[in-house]
Amino acid sequence: MIIVRNLTKNYGNNRGIFNLSFQIKEGSCVGFLGPNGAGKTTTIRHLLGLIQNYTGSASIKNLNCKTDSVEIQKYIGYLPGEINFIDDIKGNELIDLISAMKEMSNLDYAYELLQLFELKPNMKIHKMSKGMKQKLAIVIAFMNDPEILILDEPSSGLDPLMQQRLIELILDHKKRGKTIFLSSHSFEEVEKTCDRIIMIKDGHIVNDSHIEQLIKEQIRKYEVKFSKESDVHDFLKKHHGTQVDNLTVLIELEQPFNELINTLSSYNIQDITKNTLKLEEIFMNYYGESYDKYRTL
Numbered sequence: 001m002i003i004v005r006n007l008t009k010n011y012g013n014n015r016g017i018f019n020l021s022f023q024i025k026e027g028s029c030v031g032f033l034g035p036n037g038a039g040k041t042t043t044i045r046h047l048l049g050l051i052q053n054y055t056g057s058a059s060i061k062n063l064n065c066k067t068d069s070v071e072i073q074k075y076i077g078y079l080p081g082e083i084n085f086i087d088d089i090k091g092n093e094l095i096d097l098i099s100a101m102k103e104m105s106n107l108d109y110a111y112e113l114l115q116l117f118e119l120k121p122n123m124k125i126h127k128m129s130k131g132m133k134q135k136l137a138i139v140i141a142f143m144n145d146p147e148i149l150i151l152d153e154p155s156s157g158l159d160p161l162m163q164q165r166l167i168e169l170i171l172d173h174k175k176r177g178k179t180i181f182l183s184s185h186s187f188e189e190v191e192k193t194c195d196r197i198i199m200i201k202d203g204h205i206v207n208d209s210h211i212e213q214l215i216k217e218q219i220r221k222y223e224v225k226f227s228k229e230s231d232v233h234d235f236l237k238k239h240h241g242t243q244v245d246n247l248t249v250l251i252e253l254e255q256p257f258n259e260l261i262n263t264l265s266s267y268n269i270q271d272i273t274k275n276t277l278k279l280e281e282i283f284m285n286y287y288g289e290s291y292d293k294y295r296t297l
Contacts, residue, residue, distance in 0.1 A: 001026040001148065001179045006056035007046060017042050017203040019056070029170070029180040031194035033283060039203040040183045041081050044152050047181075048078060060148065074102075079141040081152035081183070083133045091121030091128065091136050095143070102144050110143035116165055130157040138166065142173070149173060149180045155189055167192050187283065199283070220253045221275040222260065227268035235267060250275070 002024040010016045017039040024030050034040050045051050046058050049069025058065040060072050085094060095110055114121060117135040125133065134157040141149065151170075155163045163186070170193045174180060184190050190197065197214060199207040207214065224241075225248045226232050232249060235241065241249040247270070253260055264272075 001028075002047065002058075002060050002181065004043075004047075004056070004058045007043070007054065007058055008056050009042060009046065009051060009054040014202060017046075017200075020200075020203075020205055021056075022198055022205065022208055024179060024181060026179050027174075027177045028196065029174045029182065029194045031190035031197040032181060032183040032200065033190065033197055034200035038200045040200060041152055042203075043200070044081075044150055044181075044183060047150060048072075048076070075147045077141040077144065077146035077149045079137050079149075079151045079154050081156070083130075083137050085125050085133065085136070087126035088124065090124055091119070091132075094125065094136070095121060095140065098140055099143065104144050107143070109145055110139055113139040113142055113169075116169065117162060131159065131162070134158055135162065138169075142169065147178060149178055149182075151180065152183045153185060154182070155184065155186050163189070220257075222251050222253055223271075223273045223275060224249050224251055224264060225270040225272075227270050231267045239263065 004023070005021050007020040008016070008018050010018070015037075020039075020043060032040050032043070042051070046054060047060065047065055049065050049072065052066055054066075061075055063072050065072060089097075095107070099107055099110065117138060119132060119135040119139065121136060121139075125136070128136070134155075138154060141151065141154075149170075154170075155166055158166060167189055170180060170182070170189075174193065180193070182190065182194060191211070194211065196210045197207070198205060223244065226235070227247070229246050232243065232247060235249060236243060239251075241251045244250050251260065
């Protein structure tokens with residue numbers, strides 16, 4: 001459905017995207033993660049045909065993103081990361097304008113989406129808040145029920161209730177077999193909706209895995225609760241671990257689990273709990289210092 005091969009756009013000073021290659025199958029939902037400036041929006045702009053001077057190739061539905069961008073638009077619902085609408089018209093006028101451009105004969109689904117996100121579009125866009133503009137952008141991206149959704153930071157500016165409704169909307173389209181490419185700063189959003197994640201750093205793909213495999217590849221962490229404080233002190237003298245409280249130690253496990261059990265067999269143990277890594281923690285492992293900048297966006 002979406003095929004990118006050796007896509008490169010070099011802006012100089014190590015800025016741009018470099019030799020990106022990936023495929024997104026029909027009906028899949030793929031998350032695209034990376035710090036600000038990593039190349040996510042640049043990649044998306046190539047898919048939309050908004051950047052022409054590059055090497056490598058990108059195609060959607062066997063159509064060339066560089067030469068067939070007008071035809072590709074018929075199949076895509078796009079939500080940009082930066083909303084820049086014509087702001088001297090009303091929201092409902094913009095919906096009418098874009099629906100005419102997309103040759104839509106029925107706006108029932110658009111009205112349904114307006115109700116879902118509790119948006120009254122009959123005001124000038126320049127008077128709308130950031131959240132209202134984001135809701136309007138969501139309605140416009142989804143209203144023609146497109147085969148392919150390309151969403152760049154779709155939950156930006158939404159309150160928690162509206163974020164949850166957006167997640168449910170994405171899941172509904174995923175269930176109906178739509179192809180979704182989702183760039184997001186919301187780890188919860190990606191974890192709940194995506195099957196696979198592509199991570200990009202400094203314009204290079206650093207990981208491309210299904211979420212389950214990504215978690216499986218990480219170092220496992222266990223919280224071990226001892227019965228006596230003296231056992232905690234004895235254990236930490238002999239083994240690596242981080243003391244959480246008087247009786248609990250966090251252990252990062254690289255060896256087989258049976259070896260941990262053998263090690264703990266000489267102590268009185270109350271409980272052992274496996275800490276399931278969240279996507280946010282895995283992201284931190286890949287991006288280090290870049291993460292603090294990323295999370296403040």
